[in-house]
Amino acid sequence: MDKPSTQTPATEESSAEELSIEERARKRPGKRPAARWLSGPTALAALAGVAAAAVVLSVAELVGAFFTARATPVIALGSTFIDFTPPWMKDFAIATFGTNDKLALFVGMGVTILLLACVLGIVAYRKWALGVAGVLLMGAVIVASVVTRASVKPLDAIPTLIGTVAGLIALRFLITRLWRMQEWPEMDADLAAKDPERPATSRRAFFAATGITAAASAIAATGGRMLSSARSNIAQARESLQLPAPAKSAPAVPAGVQSKAPGVTPWLTPNNDFYRIDTALSVPEVNVQDWELRIHGLVEQEVRLSFQDLLDADLIESHVSLTCVSNPVGGNLAGNAKWLGMPIRDVLKMARPKEGADMVLSTSIDGFSASTPLEVLQDDRDAMLAIGMNGEALPLEHGYPVRMVVPGLYGFVSATKWVVDLEVTRFADSKAYWTQRGWSERGPIKTMARVEVPKSFARVPAGRVAIGGTAWAQTRGITKVEVQIDNGPWTEATLSDEASLITWRQWSFDWDATPGPHYIKARATDGTGEVQTDKRADPVPDGASGWQSLMVTVE
Ligand SMILES: Nc1nc2c(c(=O)[nH]1)N[C@H]1C(S)=C(S)[C@@H](COP(=O)(O)O)O[C@H]1N2
Ligand SMILES: [Mo]
DSSP states (O other), X not given: OOOOGGGOSSOTTOXXXXXXXXXXXXXXXXXXHHHHHHHSXXXXXXXXXXXXXXXXXXXXXXXXXXXXXXXXXXXHHHHHHHHHSOHHHHHHHHHHHGGGHHHHHHHHHHHHHHHHHHHHHHHHHHOHHHHHHHHXXXXXXXXXXXXXXXXXXXXXXXXXXHHHHHHHHHHHHHHHHHHHOOOGGGGSHHHXXXXXXXXXXXXXXXXXXXXXXXXXXXXXXXXXXXXXHHHHHHHHHHHXXXXXXXXXXXXXXXXXXXXXXXXXXXXXXXXXXXXXXXXXXXXXXXXXXXXXXXXXXXXXXXXXEEHHHHHHSOOEEEEEEEEOTTOOTTOOOEEEEEEEEEEHHHHHHHHOBOTTOOEEEEXXXXXXXXXXXXXXXXXXXXXXXXEEEXXXXXXXXXXXXOEEEOTTBOGGGTOOSSEEEEEEEOTTTOOOTTGGGTSOSOOBOOOEEEEEESOTTOEEOSEEEEEEEEEEOXXXXXXXXXXXXXXXXXXXXXXXXXXXXXXXXXXXXXEEEOSEEEEEEEEEEXXXXXXXOXXXXXXXXXXXXXXXXXXXXXX
């Protein structure tokens, strides 16, 4: 993309008698040089640069509000700015501005960006390719700022990428207006009088375009800030939430739950690494003061619970492994955490389900729903309305302030996050979100053994190779994992300690590896004695099955 040469106002190719715009502007009588410069192409190009930079930041900020709020572009940029501020300047800022040092930071950053944006506009006006490079560089710096923040995922770069593209479009749009003002000196009043129409129009077109761009950025930036600050208020409320002690603590976890094979996932999944699956484009923001759970439908007594009611209830704590029905064989859509919550059976006792009811349809604040068999929520498996995850309030993306956790069932029929409604009903009468879309109405978790080390297609040295992984069959438990090398015999792996029937169980296997390509297979046996089926099934409609098989090369 290069500007059309016929519209180039300030080129070096200007012939001897055809003076450059700058020269002609300089030769103009009347106006003082400063005033002439301010209304000249360079100043307007600088203005275009500022508008384009505003577009980059405001669009990134707006889109960023829909992403993990840990690092919106402007905040991340601010943190990077701090990182690169020399210590003496930091001390100076704190000494001079005191508690306003944050404000000083943003003002300092703003001025820096403003100056660079001016340069960007001027450069783009003269040589478009350099302008493109400038915008891309700006995008790269923001992306680097965002992704180097703690606990930020690579996907969080997306808002900045979108902002950068929008900024490029805006810059091109504005600079094109400038290029169209080919005959710059005609802009002066005396010449404009001779041809009043054209120059004024093109000049007005530029200002109109800049105005629209600036207004759009201001709206985007304000919207983005409002959205993110609403979110950060919720995030703060979550941070300061004090979880009550459970009436019944989680049973002690045996010392040997972790697989002996190095590299196997931690037995307890940290919140930040816990897989996340939901239909929410932006994470719902729920205020605990506003949160209420309604239990209704086929019940003797409709019940409404406030968050305070949950805090006051007899809470239980339990390690439960969750699994997604979409998890392919060998996939990682599963996690194990310590949950704190109110048993759902206690809630159902208050509501007293009527004869004939066989299902509870739980609905989230954003309209997702899950159908869970009523008896599963009434038995002793510790299905709960969870408010705590690994000793913290639920993370926003895992359902803050309240979600369901039901041992033994895939998440799509049980694990409703941001839950606000429980309707006691019948499978014959209601269909849940995914059931309406072709998935099954029930979802007991299938027995599964996963190989985590070595990785598929890994190259490993000959000799002792540690194979290891995780297996699960929630509510039935894992009693055996077997490994098969190539077409050899199935051999029992070493099981790590079992914490409970509703948590996953890890395993390891020492393999004496000989050079060449080899296939590794694994299968589990659950507590009912049933061996994991080798029948391959896709995740749709009720979960994948089959034995995982992977190839490694021994060198
Ligand atoms: N509100 C809501 N809750 C939801 C979902 C959803 O899309 N919306 N997805 C479910 C699915 S399919 C799974 S596997 C689990 C995942 O829970 P996690 O994101 O905490 O791992 O949440 C369940 N709860
Ligand atoms: Mo899922």
